[in-house]
Amino acid sequence: MTTTSITVDGSALVWHLLGRADDALVLGHRLSEWTGHAPALEEELALANIALDLIGQARAIYGYTGTLSGHTEDQLAYLRDVPAWRNSLLVELPNGDFAVTIARLLLFSAFADPLWRAATTSTDAMIAAIAAKAEKETAYHVRHAAEWLIRLGDGTAESHRRAQDALDDLWPYTGELFTIAETDAALIAGGTIADPASLRATWDATVDATLSRATLVRPEDRWMQSGGRKGQHTEHLGHLLAEMQYLQRSYPGATW
Amino acid sequence: MVDATSLRDRALAVLETVTDPEIPVLTITDLGILRDVRVRGDTVEVTITPTYSGCPAMNMITLDIETALARAGIKSSIHTILSPAWTTDWLTDAGRRKLAAYGIAPPEHTGSRRALFGEEHPACPLCGSKDTELISEFGSTACKALHRCRACREPFDAFKCH
Numbered sequence: 001m002t003t004t005s006i007t008v009d010g011s012a013l014v015w016h017l018l019g020r021a022d023d024a025l026v027l028g029h030r031l032s033e034w035t036g037h038a039p040a041l042e043e044e045l046a047l048a049n050i051a052l053d054l055i056g057q058a059r060a061i062y063g064y065t066g067t068l069s070g071h072t073e074d075q076l077a078y079l080r081d082v083p084a085w086r087n088s089l090l091v092e093l094p095n096g097d098f099a100v101t102i103a104r105l106l107l108f109s110a111f112a113d114p115l116w117r118a119a120t121t122s123t124d125a126m127i128a129a130i131a132a133k134a135e136k137e138t139a140y141h142v143r144h145a146a147e148w149l150i151r152l153g154d155g156t157a158e159s160h161r162r163a164q165d166a167l168d169d170l171w172p173y174t175g176e177l178f179t180i181a182e183t184d185a186a187l188i189a190g191g192t193i194a195d196p197a198s199l200r201a202t203w204d205a206t207v208d209a210t211l212s213r214a215t216l217v218r219p220e221d222r223w224m225q226s227g228g229r230k231g232q233h234t235e236h237l238g239h240l241l242a243e244m245q246y247l248q249r250s251y252p253g254a255t256w
Numbered sequence: 257m258v259d260a261t262s263l264r265d266r267a268l269a270v271l272e273t274v275t276d277p278e279i280p281v282l283t284i285t286d287l288g289i290l291r292d293v294r295v296r297g298d299t300v301e302v303t304i305t306p307t308y309s310g311c312p313a314m315n316m317i318t319l320d321i322e323t324a325l326a327r328a329g330i331k332s333s334i335h336t337i338l339s340p341a342w343t344t345d346w347l348t349d350a351g352r353r354k355l356a357a358y359g360i361a362p363p364e365h366t367g368s369r370r371a372l373f374g375e376e377h378p379a380c381p382l383c384g385s386k387d388t389e390l391i392s393e394f395g396s397t398a399c400k401a402l403h404r405c406r407a408c409r410e411p412f413d414a415f416k417c418h
Contacts, residue, residue: 042402046394053398056310060338129339133309136418140393 006079010069012183013124015086016193017068018076019181019229021061022087025077026237027108028054029244030095039098046144050105053137060130078248082238083231090173092228092237099152099162103170106145110206111177111199113138118194127192146210153214160215167211168219175224177203260295263330267293267300270328277316278397281358284317288346291337299331305342307418308398344418356381360400361414378414380405388412 008014031051038044062073069076090108095101116138119131152163178196180188188195211218227233247254271290276282284290284304292303302321306314318334325332344363347355352362361378379386385407393416395402400413 042392046392049394049398052310053308056308060309132341133338137309144393
């Protein structure tokens with residue numbers, strides 16, 4: 001084991017982009033864990049497809065971030081330790097049952113959808129280009145998650161109970177999506193990124209419309225968990241990275 | 257001394273033979289992902305753009321382009337660009353016909369957000385009926401959805417409007 005972790009000494013934009021890329025890669029990895037375990041073949045394909053979209057988005061962002069920070073896409077994905085990850089806590093939580101996976105996918109995609117749409121008008125041409133692809137993919141993710149959540153919530157007593165439990169458990173992790181790092185302020189002012197607070201109304205509308213059709217109750221906003229955007233993660237991320245980074249850590253520099 | 261115009265023409269003829277590994281009836285020109293071909297010195301620079309962010313065929317296509325050009329004795333470098341973003345509007349008419357003949361319903365509408373969320377009822381590529389239904393928005397590859405024909409009862413893939 002001769003591999004060493006990289007340290008990222010980046011600009012405000014680098015850290016911001018890592019947050020976006022890490023959200024996509026970590027959630028993509030979580031969804032890929034369903035491969036071989038999904039409840040139906042069509043759903044197996046759907047979750048794998050969504051994972052692929054997310055990992056593709058992550059690759060595009062890492063590629064661009066790397067040109068700013070002096071790293072390769074693989075270094076950013078495989079050679080950072082937990083404190084250097086900037087994903088929200090929501091995406092790193094374990095998949096739980098199918099209801100948790102679907103509820104999380106809705107809560108995240110309902111945020112990512114307006115986020116990428118807003119990013120299509122970024123003053124940064126690369127961000128706008130990545131967003132132009134991501135926003136169409138994300139629109140499918142929202143719809144897929146919403147359709148499933150409606151079926152689970154408005155399904156049997158058991159599926160309803162599980163969907164409501166999933167929502168209640170995940171809710172405290174949704175607040176972090178709308179937080180910004182101190183260094184993001186200048187990027188927002190310059191039109192490089194959108195202020196996540198401005199996405200709130202769209203997120204609320206998507207989530208409320210879905211929950212109402214799903215006969216699920218929107219949990220109250222109480223204490224919100226945060227820390228992921230500052231590199232303070234739950235124990236779950238370390239386990240995820242141990243699996244995801246295994247190959248590069250064990251065989252440094254390995255390529256296909 | 258290499259004649260740039262004839263080198264480019266030779267390269268274009270070679271590129272006409274490179275197909276999508278997941279939809280082998282379509283060439284990269286049919287798909288509309290071949291964005292630019294230019295000659296710099298003795299090297300042909302090829303620019304392509306991905307259909308979907310996570311399209312796993314892109315690496316394969318890059319390799320196939322390099323290999324096909326190398327086999328024709330042409331040195332190449334392949335670049336990927338993201339902007340302007342590919343949409344299904346870039347599929348050529350020939351590409352659409354080939355898709356239908358291959359059993360994949362081509363995208364009917366423009367790649368607008370409305371089309372993305374409209375009710376899509378692509379005609380069955382097997383019997384031609386418009387009486388079709390969606391089974392899953394996620395099919396065998398990132399760019400396809402799974403539908404079923406109510407008339408002939410056969411399932412079929414449809415290229416997603418994007």
